Every structure is written in structure tokens, then in C-alpha cells.
């Protein structure tokens with residue numbers, strides 16, 4: 188079987204380092220906000236080029252805490268994408284705000300500056316672009332719109348660790364950003380984990396307070412907070428993988444470019460790089476009118492494939508009623524035709540060739 192992500196192969200390469208780190212933690216028993224969390228936060232902030240990086244329990248929590256700390260709340264509108272994982276919009280709902288979904292660019296799958304600007308109302312407080320599948324949204328243009336209209340920019344970087352725009356990391360453009368360390372992410376841990384980044388001292392202080400029961404001083408609580416701390420054992424894993432993230436992302440880009448070369452002449456749309464940023468291919472996603480046939484042929488050859496995402500958020504049961512009348516033609520058309528192929532740092536050229544060969548076979552039959 189060729190899986191979507193080969194986590195076993197990745198683990199085998201770093202096993203000694205991780206087991207050594209686990210053993211140290213098990214011996215010193217500093218399980219909560221211990222030395223590895225502190226070191227990881229420092230290393231991640233340095234890598235991402237931000238003043239503060241604050242570990243928390245998941246990517247969903249990272250977005251939630253970032254919105255809370257930036258003061259987004261009831262009555263506010265947040266402009267975002269409907270072509271994303273549900274957590275993007277859940278975080279907006281958790282703070283009592285309303286997600287306003289705008290349409291995407293059919294090539295990059297990211298929300299466009301033009302669509303964002305058209306959706307701004309007196310209630311708009313923030314824009315939350317998602318750097319979908321690892322391709323940065325048009326951050327310079329989106330930031331200019333936010334600055335012009337006095338809006339907060341909160342980046343959903345769940346899929347974009349290491350992606351850059353003009354050599355500047357995603358997660359370093361906005362007022363704050365949220366990253367996910369779900370195991371299959373470009374930087375993934377061995378369970379759930381997340382990170383908030385910001386250059387603002389006040390936002391960082393609030394996120395630290397919210398993630399730890401609203402407390403700055405132990406057993407003194409100033410606001411109603413949450414239990415959303417990054418686990419010390421996960422920080423051991425993340426430190427080992429952060430050292431190798433550039434190599435992992437380069438290997439993903441290599442596999443993606445090989446796929447695109449091998450599939451170039453077929454009647455499907457291979458991922459488009461918009462030239463604004465460096466895509467880190469969290470997913471390699473095609474548009475294909477014969478999606479069911481291609482996925483069936485791959486499955487017959489023991490090759491995984493997946494649809495991210497089959498139902499855009501404005502059409503999900505949870506949002507259907509509040510989004511009645513919302514029409515996002517590009518999002519809807521992309522959701523009906525998208526499919527993702529296996530991609531990870533350990534995908535061999537031979538396997539890329541094999542997968543591309545199976546797809547070619549469908550069109551030649």
C-alpha cells in the first residue's frame with residue numbers, strides 16, 4: 188500500500204533522537220510546559236521570524252486563542268474561505284463571531300484579495316486566509332487590504348509550516364497566526380498540538396493566559412481561560428522534526444514537481460504555483476473531471492488518494508441555514524473535481540512514477 192503520508196518511514200529516521208528525548212522527560216517528569224516546550228517555542232519563533240511562538244493543544248485551539256487574544260467576538264464578521272477544514276470556521280464561531288465565506292482562486296485554491304475587499308462590511312473585524320495545501324495566500328495584497336480598512340489579519344497556517352512569501356514565513360505577516368501539528372501535517376507531532384505566533388507582546392501575553400486557565404501567576408486567575416497547553420512529549424517530537432523541516436519540505440516539493448512533470452499532458456489540472464510564495468505541498472491536489480475513475484484505479488493498485496474537501500463549509504449541514512443564498516461557484520466547482528495524491532518527505536521517485544502511470548492508464552484506456 189502507498190499511503191497518503193508515510194509516518195513510519197519518517198519515524199524510523201529520527202527514532203533514536205525521539206526515544207532519547209522521551210526517556211529524559213520520563214525521568215525528569217516535567218510533563219507540563221517543561222523545558223522542551225520552552226525550547227521548542229524559542230526555536231519555532233526563530234525559524235518563523237516572529238517575536239513570540241506559543242504552544243497550545245491543537246491547531247483549532249491556536250486559531251481560537253489567536254482570535255480571542257485579538258479581541259474578535261460577538262457581532263464581528265471574519266472573512267475566510269469555505270474551501271478548508273471545518274476548524275477554520277469553528278474557531279470563528281467559538282468566539283461568537285460570524286464567518287463570511289468568499290470565493291477562491293481556481294489555481295491556488297486560496298481566497299482572493301478582490302473577493303475579500305468586496306465582502307467587507309461595517310461589521311468586518313478580521314480576515315482569516317488559509318494557506319491551503321501549503322500554498323501561501325496572497326499575503327502582501329491581503330495585508331494591504333487589512334491595513335487600509337483597519338482589519339486584523341489572522342493567518343490559518345495549519346497546512347503551511349515553512350511556506351514563505353518573498354522569503355518571509357507564513358505566520359509572520361498577520362497580527363497572529365495559528366499552526367497545527369496534527370501528525371500528518373508538514374511539521375507533525377505524535378498526537379494533537381498547535382502554535383500561535385505573533386509579534387505583539389500584548390497578544391502573546393493573552394494567549395499564554397488563555398491557554399493556561401486564564402492565569403499568569405499560579406492559582407491566580409484573571410479571565411476564564413482554557414486548558415490548552417502543548418504537551419512536553421510532543422515538544423520533544425517537534426524539536427526533532429523542526430531541525431529537518433526544510434529537508435522535509437524540499438522533498439515534498441521535489442515529489443510534487445515530478446508528479447506535475449509526469450502528468451502535464453493529461454486532461455487534468457495539476458497544482459499551480461502562483462509565484463508569490465513557496466508552496467510546501469502539504470497536499471498535492473489535482474482537479475480532474477474523472478475523479479471517481481482515477482481514485483478507483485489507484486485503489487485497485489493499493490495506492491491511497493483522498494478528497495480534500497468534498498463539501499465546502501457554506502454547504503455543510505452546520506452552516507447551511509446561516510449561509511442560505513451564499514453562492515461560491517469556484518469553490519463549489521473545485522470541491523466537485525479535486526483529489527489529492529500521496530505526498531510526504533519519504534515518497535520515492537519510483538512511487539511517484541508508479542502513481543502517475545496508473546493515472547495515465549485511466550486516460551489511455
Ligand SMILES: Cc1ncc(COP(=O)(O)O)c(C=O)c1O
Nearest residue numbers: 245246247272274275345367369
Ligand atoms: C486548514 C486547517 N485549519 C485548522 C486545522 C485544525 O488543526 P488541528 O487538527 O490541529 O486542530 C486544520 C487541521 O486539520 C486545518 O487543515
